[in-house]
Structures are given as C-alpha cells and as structure tokens.
Amino acid sequence: MISKRAESLAPSETLKISARAKELQREGRSVISLSQGEPDYKTPSFICDAAIKAINDGFHGYTMNTGTPELREAICSKLRRDNGFDYTPGQIVVSNGAKQSIAFALLATINPGDEVLIPAPYWVSYPEMVKLAGGTPVIIRSAFDNDYKIKASELENTITPNTRMLILCSPSNPTGSCYTAEELGELAAVLRKHPGILVLSDEIYEYIVFDQAHASIGQAAPDLYGRIILVNGFSKGFAMTGWRLGYLAAPQAIASAVAKLQSQLTSAPSSISQKAGEAAYNGKMDEVHAMVAEFKKRRDYLVGELRSIPGVKCFMPGGAFYAYPDISGYLGKTAADGTAIDTSTDLCMYLMEKEGLAAVPGDAFGEPDGIRLSYSTSMDQLREAVSRLKKALASLQ
Numbered sequence: 001m002i003s004k005r006a007e008s009l010a011p012s013e014t015l016k017i018s019a020r021a022k023e024l025q026r027e028g029r030s031v032i033s034l035s036q037g038e039p040d041y042k043t044p045s046f047i048c049d050a051a052i053k054a055i056n057d058g059f060h061g062y063t064m065n066t067g068t069p070e071l072r073e074a075i076c077s078k079l080r081r082d083n084g085f086d087y088t089p090g091q092i093v094v095s096n097g098a099k100q101s102i103a104f105a106l107l108a109t110i111n112p113g114d115e116v117l118i119p120a121p122y123w124v125s126y127p128e129m130v131k132l133a134g135g136t137p138v139i140i141r142s143a144f145d146n147d148y149k150i151k152a153s154e155l156e157n158t159i160t161p162n163t164r165m166l167i168l169c170s171p172s173n174p175t176g177s178c179y180t181a182e183e184l185g186e187l188a189a190v191l192r193k194h195p196g197i198l199v200l201s202d203e204i205y206e207y208i209v210f211d212q213a214h215a216s217i218g219q220a221a222p223d224l225y226g227r228i229i230l231v232n233g234f235s236k237g238f239a240m241t242g243w244r245l246g247y248l249a250a251p252q253a254i255a256s257a258v259a260k261l262q263s264q265l266t267s268a269p270s271s272i273s274q275k276a277g278e279a280a281y282n283g284k285m286d287e288v289h290a291m292v293a294e295f296k297k298r299r300d301y302l303v304g305e306l307r308s309i310p311g312v313k314c315f316m317p318g319g320a321f322y323a324y325p326d327i328s329g330y331l332g333k334t335a336a337d338g339t340a341i342d343t344s345t346d347l348c349m350y351l352m353e354k355e356g357l358a359a360v361p362g363d364a365f366g367e368p369d370g371i372r373l374s375y376s377t378s379m380d381q382l383r384e385a386v387s388r389l390k391k392a393l394a395s396l397q
Ligand SMILES: Cc1ncc(COP(=O)(O)O)c(C=O)c1O
Pocket: 037, 096, 097, 098, 099, 100, 123, 169, 172, 173, 202, 204, 233, 234, 235, 241, 245, 246
C-alpha cells in the first residue's frame, strides 16, 4: 500500500521528544522547550500590513509560477545589496519556503548514484531529501574543535568520481556555526579542482549573525558562480515561518529546471505571502536587528551557563539561535532509577522525564556527542531551563 519511496524515509527523531512533551503537558507537568526551530517573535507589522493590503486589493489569484516579477526584482536587489551577487529575475524561483527550494534543487540536479556531501551535524531534512531524489547522502564528520565546520582536507578526502553536490549551511542549523570568508575560500579551492560538483548553499539564517558579517561561498569564490545554488527565504530573519516563503537563485539551466518541476508540483507560493516578502526586502531592518540583538544576549547567557557545567563543552555559535553543547561526558552514566544514559537520545528523554526539559538529541543531526538547545525563548524560560538542565545532569552517576 505504501511506496518504497515513502517507506525508505526516516521518521523525524524530534517527533518522539515533542510527542512526549505534549503527553507530559497533558498530564499537567510543566515542560520547558528548547527544541523549537523558529523565532519566538511576530512578523514585523509593516510586513503584515503589506499582506493585509494585498488581501484588500484583491491580489488573490495565481501568480507566475516562479513568483511575481516584483518580488523576484526585490530579491535580486537584496542579493546585490547584501551579497554583491548579480542575478536576473529569471534566475530566481520563489517557493513555499526554503525547504521546498532545497527539495526541488535536488530533484532538478541529482541522478541515481550521485553522491551528495553533507557535513554533520546537518539539518535533518538534507539526507532524506537526497534519498528521495535518488541520490546517496555522504556524511562528512567535522570536529568539535573546529566548531563543527568541515576543513578543506575533510572535503577533499570525501570526494569520489560520483560526487555531484556539496551542501553547505551557514549559519548552521543545528550548531549555529558560521563559516568565515577565508574558510569558504579554502573549501572553494578544493571544489575548483572538481568542476562537476555543484554547491547548494543554504543561507536561511543569514540575517541572524552576531560576531561577524555573513559570508557566502559565492562571495568567497565568484568564479564558482556557475555552479552555486543559493537558497534563502523569509522564515527566520523576518520571523515568517508560517507564511511559507523562500527562494533559490541559480544558474539559468538549473533555475529553469526547478521552475518546470514547480509548475507541475506546487505552482507558485501564496500571492499574499509574496506581497509580504516584497515589503520585507524593500523595508527597514530595525525590527530584525532588534530581534538579533536579543538573540545575542540569550546566546551569551546560555553558552556562559553551559560552559560552567562540569563535563559540558560548548563553543560560541556565531549565528542562528542554537547552541550545540558536547555532552559526551555524561554518556555512559546512570540515573538514580537505574536508567542507562548511553546516547544523546537517552539523555534528552531523561531531561524530559526528570525535569520536563525538551531538547533535541544530536543523534538526529548525525553528531551524537551533542544536543541542540534553541534559545528562541524568553530569558525567564531560558533561566529555568538552565537550572533544570544543571539539576538533571548533576543527578547522573
Ligand atoms: C537549515 C534550514 N534550512 C531550511 C529550512 C527551511 O526553511 P523554510 O521555513 O523557509 O522552509 C530550515 C527550517 O528549519 C532550516 O533550519
């Protein structure tokens, strides 16, 4: 009854944690979640106003399947202004979120047998999407000491004649790590030797950076322009996750192939959301900056606290709203009731059962020594979460 394709997909490991969190809440327990992947902010009001105007103006029909010309023009202006890239509106395909852009980019470029390199820790959907496209995900482990960023040598050692694509995500979900322009330049030097490899650069967290300007591989290596698929969107920077709006910018042949897929599978994204996106890119960034300043305060607090816990290591993430502490010092321990804590999933289930604290286990991201903690929540909640985390870890023997 169910296709092999659907059956081969791994269920989301985070579901187990969130299902248990909901169960505990129903039982009346207090649960604090550090597992969320979206800003705890509202979309800026001037963006909402543009959407309301679109509704009142009767902007209700299908748009061009690659997105309205005005939005694609606004995206090109943004890419020129922020990143120094020269794209034409015909190279932009607007979609129902960056997630769809990534899926369609893979469907448009990957053939059976193609290997797609995915640095770990990775965003959970990449390997499953690669498999759906018929490709083979090849995971590159990276070192904690390098803030979980891959090095040129690690990239080089993983390339085979079948390698078709490298997926980069900076700032990273789940680690918050950001590649510098110099590091991207080193990766580009390897890619230059292998002209058949495409790069999918997922820059959805671009605007949420704290310590250095965002760096994009296309800036670090303009000569790779012809093989970079740049993915971005509105979800994170403008707190617009529910509006479902993202896009890709790509060499013309790839953009056209994605447009063809999109025309048959999903048509265009919501006309109203597109008007909102246009306003976002043409408008002021004050509210985005205020949100980022608040995330920075929370990051500094959370990482400071994590570093004070014996046996926990944590580097300072440069962007997004996640910290990814190494908790391997607690693996192999036992809880007072005899529960063995052998994996990051065991630890997260324990945090949930013992203290009502929801975190995502590193097992889900291909890096089992860590857990992902989202600080997209209020300072009060964060303080309470830290206190529960400390209590739970201290109780392990
Ligand atoms: C790394 C990464 N890429 C892409 C997405 C998808 O974003 P969107 O909401 O635009 O589909 C997410 C959302 O969690 C993400 O974390």
